[in-house]
Amino acid sequence: MPSTKRVALVTCRAFPGLDAYDAVLVPRLEALGAEVTAAIWDDRAVDWDQFDLAIVRSTWDYAARRDDFLAWAAGVPRLANPFAVLRWNTDKHYLKDLERRGVAIVPTTWLEPGAGLDARGLHTRMPALGDFVLKPAIGAGAVGAGRYTANDSYLRGRAIVYALRLLAEGKTVMLQRYLPAVDTLGEVSMVFLDGRYAYAVRKEAMLHGPESGGDRLYEAEKLQGGYSPAPAELRLGTEAVAAAMDALGNPARPFLYARADVVPGADGHPVLLELELTEPALFPELAPGGIDLVCRAIMGRLNPV
Numbered sequence: 001m002p003s004t005k006r007v008a009l010v011t012c013r014a015f016p017g018l019d020a021y022d023a024v025l026v027p028r029l030e031a032l033g034a035e036v037t038a039a040i041w042d043d044r045a046v047d048w049d050q051f052d053l054a055i056v057r058s059t060w061d062y063a064a065r066r067d068d069f070l071a072w073a074a075g076v077p078r079l080a081n082p083f084a085v086l087r088w089n090t091d092k093h094y095l096k097d098l099e100r101r102g103v104a105i106v107p108t109t110w111l112e113p114g115a116g117l118d119a120r121g122l123h124t125r126m127p128a129l130g131d132f133v134l135k136p137a138i139g140a141g142a143v144g145a146g147r148y149t150a151n152d153s154y155l156r157g158r159a160i161v162y163a164l165r166l167l168a169e170g171k172t173v174m175l176q177r178y179l180p181a182v183d184t185l186g187e188v189s190m191v192f193l194d195g196r197y198a199y200a201v202r203k204e205a206m207l208h209g210p211e212s213g214g215d216r217l218y219e220a221e222k223l224q225g226g227y228s229p230a231p232a233e234l235r236l237g238t239e240a241v242a243a244a245m246d247a248l249g250n251p252a253r254p255f256l257y258a259r260a261d262v263v264p265g266a267d268g269h270p271v272l273l274e275l276e277l278t279e280p281a282l283f284p285e286l287a288p289g290g291i292d293l294v295c296r297a298i299m300g301r302l303n304p305v
């Protein structure tokens with residue numbers, strides 16, 4: 001009988017009992033022989049050495065405290081995904097690394113703090129027509145993302161005020177055209193386990209207006225259910241995962257989990273919105289066999305190869 005392996009599913013104070021999409025994994029992991037604990041990342045009472053594997057899951061409060069989060073991650077001996085991956089992936093500047101490697105990312109104008117951008121400069125950078133999106137480069141759960149209409153002077157003014165505020169706080173602002181196909185076709189999330197495509201789901205558009213502030217940790221995602229990606233979508237997701245491995249110096253082990261979120265771009269070809277390697281909801285019960293696939297990938301990490 002092999003000794004029982006201890007697994008931590010890492011969460012945050014707001015979700016001490018795990019998110020529903022992770023809670024469904026617990027009975028299956030236990031049936032496969034693991035002992036599972038929900039552990040809060042910034043709970044100082046947790047001894048991370050005791051776990052054979054700690055898996056980052058619903059740590060959705062990290063964006064406002066990224067330095068603390070990364071300092072914590074650096075100190076956990078067996079963490080998935082590991083510190084170097086989290087450091088790279090918690091700032092959406094990683095999209096530039098993917099773009100340099102040929103991945104079709106959502107076209108983005110990067111407004112950097114310290115570049116001397118004032119209201120006038122922002123005004124000229126924003127599109128003249130159509131809807132556009134502003135979001136901070138460090139952010140999760142759609143918090144801080146807003147949708148604005150270019151030729152509505154009130155909304156345009158709000159966008160400028162919001163961008164100025166983020167820049168004054170030292171934050172990079174990402175400016176993108178709103179991709180309208182999200183409203184009709186939705187956003188596709190492809191889940192990769194151990195570097196290989198496992199399953200996909202589709203979710204509805206999430207941005208309906210300007211950034212509204214407040215202290216929520218995430219916007220609830222409306223899932224449409226399991227989905228079979230088109231060849232071009234699957235190719236893009238696969239390329240994104242490979243490019244991320246390359247950007248990280250091709251680590252010895254593939255990512256335990258990766259979620260490639262893609263939407264149809266202006267010309268209909270899919271573009272990458274994000275490659276989530278930090279704390280993506282994996283939606284395992286929405287795909288046939290999803291729970292088993294995720295749990296088996298986790299168990300595969302517990303027995304040394």
Ligand SMILES: Nc1ncnc2c1ncn2[C@@H]1O[C@H](COP(=O)(O)OP(=O)(O)O)[C@@H](O)[C@H]1O
Nearest residue numbers: 133139140141142143176177178179182205206
């Ligand atoms: N350019 C865009 N066009 C249309 N919808 C967008 C765009 N950027 C973001 N969104 C919507 O906002 C949500 C959150 O943005 P995202 O880039 O995924 O950041 P995060 O999930 O890390 O907060 C997306 O799931 C999508 O619904």
Ligand SMILES: [Mg+2]
Nearest residue numbers: 141142261274
């Ligand atoms: Mg997202």
